[in-house]
Amino acid sequence: METNTLSKHSLTRIECTHALMNVRDALEILSGKWKLPILIALSTGEMRFKQIGKEVSGITDKMLSKELKDLEINQLVTRTVLDTFPPTVIYKRTEHADSLSEVISALRSWGAFHRQKIIGPR
Known part of the structure; x- marks a missing residue:
């Protein structure tokens, strides 16, 4: 399984996708x-x-x-x-x-x- 690194944590591609989705949701509301x-x-x-x-x-x-x-x-x-x-x-x-x-x-x-x-x- 391919992994991406976010800060100090190693995330799987699926975890990274979910993390990005959550960040996008927050930014959309607070932008x-x-x-x-x-x-x-x-x-x-x-x-x-x-x-x-x-x-x-x-x-x-x-x-x-x-x-x-x-x-x-x-x-x-x-x-x-x-x-x-x-x-x-x-x-x-x-x-x-x-x-x-x-x-x-x-x-x-x-x-x-x-x-x-x-x-x-x-």
């Missing part, structure tokens, strides 16, 4: 410029739409709306409409989104390492 910053902003607690927009600087209302819908479809964010006038909408991370904490931490660490390697110490 883009805004999804991770939105999830990071919501890590401080629930927020209204405009609050998220202020925390994630540079995002347009249209893009924020689209990204929040995608995150809701993928069960990473809940949207609650409060019975107020005018209606108030609250967004909150789900437990499923909290399972990304280690991934986000690893990306933050690697990003700092990469920035230092490319740009140098600051």
Whole structure:
């Protein structure tokens, strides 16, 4: 049986195919410029739409709306409409989104390492 190497682990071709499929699924859900910053902003607690927009600087209302819908479809964010006038909408991370904490931490660490390697110490 033919094997491929991924990091320090030796994987069979089938294991490698499954690993790639899982990585592609994760990247498809989290891809883009805004999804991770939105999830990071919501890590401080629930927020209204405009609050998220202020925390994630540079995002347009249209893009924020689209990204929040995608995150809701993928069960990473809940949207609650409060019975107020005018209606108030609250967004909150789900437990499923909290399972990304280690991934986000690893990306933050690697990003700092990469920035230092490319740009140098600051």
